[in-house]
Amino acid sequence: MAVAQDFTLNDFRRQLDQVQRAGLQDQIGRLPGTSELVAGREDPEAALDGIRRMIDAMTDAERRDPDRIEADRRARIAADSGTRPDQVETLLAQFRQVRELMRQMARMSLWQRLKLVTGFGKLPGPDGT
Numbered sequence: 001m002a003v004a005q006d007f008t009l010n011d012f013r014r015q016l017d018q019v020q021r022a023g024l025q026d027q028i029g030r031l032p033g034t035s036e037l038v039a040g041r042e043d044p045e046a047a048l049d050g051i052r053r054m055i056d057a058m059t060d061a062e063r064r065d066p067d068r069i070e071a072d073r074r075a076r077i078a079a080d081s082g083t084r085p086d087q088v089e090t091l092l093a094q095f096r097q098v099r100e101l102m103r104q105m106a107r108m109s110l111w112q113r114l115k116l117v118t119g120f121g122k123l124p125g126p127d128g129t
Helices: 009-021 025-030 044-056 060-064 071-081 085-107 110-118
Strands: none
Touching: 009 044, 009 060, 009 085, 044 071, 044 085, 071 085
């Protein structure tokens, strides 16, 4: 990921792959912005596979700019990935939350990020404070 402003679905997929390689897929629902990606009793591995299939079913342009994905594109992505359009919409909504979190963290100082990671800090509000 070059800059948080440019955070794309390709970056998101790479992060999910890193979570899986680290053996932390059971924790995926606890990561910020990912709580709805894994349903309560759903197998985390199956959930990650579904997310990957949805992202892989998108064009390069859609992965770079997911805001361009409207109903007809969601239907195509769902059909190509073996999922439902509402699942694609859930993925996109969760991605937008993660993208905003990344943008907020990019605006934070190193000290603020360290405090956040250790549990002693909080994300800044919309006004940056």
